[in-house]
Amino acid sequence: MYDIVRPFLPLILQGTLVTLTVGFCALFGAVIVGLLGLWGSSSESRLANRVVLYYTTIVRGIPDLVLMLLLYYGGQTFLNQIGDSTGLWGYIEISTFAAGVGTISFIFGAYMTETFRGAALSIPRGQIEAGLACGLSQHRLFTRIIWPQLLRYALPGIGNNWQVLMKTTALVSVIGLQDLVFNSFQAGRSTHHMFMFMGLTFIVYLLITIISGILIRVLENRYGLQVAATAE
Template sequence: MLENLVQNLGLTALSLQGFGPLLLEGTWMTLKLSVLSLALSVLLGLLGASAKLSHLALLRLPAQLYTTLIRGVPDLVLMLLIFYSLQTWLTEFTDAMDWDYIEINPFNAGVITLGFIYGAYFTETFRGAILSVPRGQTEAATAFGLKRWQRFRFVVFPQMMRFALPGIGNNWMVMLKATALVSIIGLADLVKAAQDAGKSTYQLFYFLVIAALIYLAITSASNVILRRLERRYALGVRENIR
């Protein structure tokens, strides 16, 4: 039985049986979804971290509720809730305005959903990183007359990134793999392409292995980029990253 399995894998490995373009398209869709979701989650993370560190309870309490709820509910449940809630609210709004029915694009829904979910994780990552920056640094910047935005750009952000990069890398890896969940809302990502190819050729195991290898290649390339960023933001630090 093992010999037959190895032989079958060897035969199918010679060709993707015409499904190469489909897998490439799925890979490109996964990359686009991941990068745009990352941008949205980073933005929400910075806003959320600023809100949680604010002295105003009006900002701090909603941010605390946001991170608590999101981190306490499974991603799959959140994805279904957010996706169908957005569509329901949009439908009710168009009905109230007597407009034509508008269907949310699965790609846009995937970006919004993943960005909203992982924005909570980035909120905690950035909050911890900002708290790690010595308070004397911002006080010195204030004494030099730097404005709030200038203090964040030139003093807080470069030092914050040194502390935040490990968490950012971890969140990115998890979010990249979580893009596989978007297939349940009809988006033709890498996993969906592998499933379609596998079902059409009765080689589901083989195409899922191909998908896994593609994910591994993306995460490996991401690790190289993250390591370079860590070295970049560790310049000037006595204990540099090797």
């Protein structure tokens, strides 16, 4: 078994690195989108409220694979059609990496929006009112009172979203990005040992999940203690 896998280990490791890179970049993008969604959902603007509501409803109601294919192929075609009709730009080719990261960020931004919204509702309203009464600016109110507690309450949801997001990164293989799944599939097809390489992929994803779970629990405990100490 090892003799079969050994020649493809560099390819598997390279694919694992691509998968992790896509995951971390998509997580960062999803957090940014989620915070923007929180701002929109808590805004006094009815238009912003509706945009966030439609966004989260549509994204959570459409399969991830459909969105991946739609945004990669349809989005690229749409941009090029606009460029041809207006003459503002030439042919645009979206890289598979950018398409994968952008799509997953867009998808999980909807889940992060709901995660942050639920966390924000858990913050005692009296603390925010007290901060405003003390004359804190909006920036200091957010950084000193809202953000530490928001992150604390949102950490379990962020951890859960991260676990699901990592599994979703496997979809980038469909659009041709050479991630762990793509490279394992190529190795299995060339050696006629598909089960072996898919089993190896299973183990790698499982290890990522286990390590992520441990790190998330450490962050939850540490950040929870910090916030509790600050409150005291």
